[in-house]
Amino acid sequence: MRVYFTFEPRPDLREPLLTDFPQLDFVFDSGLSNEELQQADILVTYGEDLTEENIQYATKLKWIFVASAGIEKMPARAIMERGILVSNVRGIHKTPMAESMLAHILAIKRALPWMYEQQKKSEWSKKAKQTELRDSTALILGPGAIGSEVGRLLQAFGVTTIGCNRSGKEAAYMDSMISFAQLKEALPNADIVISVLPKTPETTHLLKEEHFVAMKSSAIFMNFGRGNLVDEKVLIQAIATEQIGYAVLDVFEVEPLSSDSPLWSFSNVIVSPHISSHSSRYVERSLEIFKPSLTKWLKGDTDLENVMDLSRGY
Incomplete structure (x- = not known):
C-alpha cells in the first residue's frame, strides 16, 4: 500500500512513520505529481x-x-463521485488560534498598538485609552473546537460567553447559546464578536449591514473563520462610519488582500495575513491524528477521526 505525502515532514516526524508502519510504501514530495498520484x-x-x-x-x-x-478549495464533486473518503485535522488549530485571538483582544484592551506608535515617535504620554477585559461579553460565532477553546480562555478572564451556531445547540465553555436566527438580537450585548465559522453556502455573507448597525460602537469584531462571512464593502463601511470600534481580520474574501484595500489604512484595523493558526507544532499535531487513523484503516475500519461531509463543506 502506497501513502503519498504532497509535503515533506521534518525528519524527526517522518522517521517514526517509517518505523511504525514498515509494511507501507511512503512517498514524501514537495508538491503534487500526477505520476505519483496514479500509484x-x-x-x-x-x-x-x-x-x-x-x-x-x-x-x-x-x-x-x-x-x-x-x-473548500478541494474538488468536492469529483471526490464524491469517486467515493473517496476524506478526513482532516479539525481541532489542531485550537491552541494557536485561541492564543492569537486572546493576544489581539488583550493588546486592544490594554492599548498596546497605541503604545507601539508612541514608542516609534519617542513620545512619552499617559493618554492611553485602556479598558479591562473582565466583565465584558463575547459572542462567538461557531463554538466548535476553536471557538470553545477561546471561550474557555475568555471565561478564565471573567468574560461572559455567548455561542452562536445554526441550531443553537449547546457547546462547551459557552454561558448561553443562540441560533443564527437570534444573532441580530444578541449583538447589542456583545463587547467582542468573534467568528470562526467555516465557509459554507449558509455562512456566506451571514453578517450584513444590519448586524454591524446592531453592534456596540465600541465592539471589537474579529474574523478568524473564513472571509466569505461578510461582504468586504459592508465591513469597510461599518469601520469607516464607526459602527464598530475595532476590527481584527485574519481572513478575507480574496486572499492575499489587495495592496490598495482601504483595510490596510484604518488605524483601528489589524490585518493578520491568515496566519493565526501557524505553529511550529502544526505537522506534529496533524500526524498525531493521522497515525491512529492509519492504524484503523489498515484494519479495515473506516470510522476515522474527523471524517468530512463534502456535500456540507465540513
Whole structure:
C-alpha cells in the first residue's frame, strides 16, 4: 500500500512513520505529481494543491487525509463521485488560534498598538485609552473546537460567553447559546464578536449591514473563520462610519488582500495575513491524528477521526 505525502515532514516526524508502519510504501514530495498520484492508495495533503483534473489520475485512491481544517478549495464533486473518503485535522488549530485571538483582544484592551506608535515617535504620554477585559461579553460565532477553546480562555478572564451556531445547540465553555436566527438580537450585548465559522453556502455573507448597525460602537469584531462571512464593502463601511470600534481580520474574501484595500489604512484595523493558526507544532499535531487513523484503516475500519461531509463543506 502506497501513502503519498504532497509535503515533506521534518525528519524527526517522518522517521517514526517509517518505523511504525514498515509494511507501507511512503512517498514524501514537495508538491503534487500526477505520476505519483496514479500509484497512491492514500493521499496526505494540505488540500489546496488538489484539482478535479488530478482526481482523474488517482485511480487507486481510497482515502485523502487533509492536514488542514478547511476543505473548500478541494474538488468536492469529483471526490464524491469517486467515493473517496476524506478526513482532516479539525481541532489542531485550537491552541494557536485561541492564543492569537486572546493576544489581539488583550493588546486592544490594554492599548498596546497605541503604545507601539508612541514608542516609534519617542513620545512619552499617559493618554492611553485602556479598558479591562473582565466583565465584558463575547459572542462567538461557531463554538466548535476553536471557538470553545477561546471561550474557555475568555471565561478564565471573567468574560461572559455567548455561542452562536445554526441550531443553537449547546457547546462547551459557552454561558448561553443562540441560533443564527437570534444573532441580530444578541449583538447589542456583545463587547467582542468573534467568528470562526467555516465557509459554507449558509455562512456566506451571514453578517450584513444590519448586524454591524446592531453592534456596540465600541465592539471589537474579529474574523478568524473564513472571509466569505461578510461582504468586504459592508465591513469597510461599518469601520469607516464607526459602527464598530475595532476590527481584527485574519481572513478575507480574496486572499492575499489587495495592496490598495482601504483595510490596510484604518488605524483601528489589524490585518493578520491568515496566519493565526501557524505553529511550529502544526505537522506534529496533524500526524498525531493521522497515525491512529492509519492504524484503523489498515484494519479495515473506516470510522476515522474527523471524517468530512463534502456535500456540507465540513
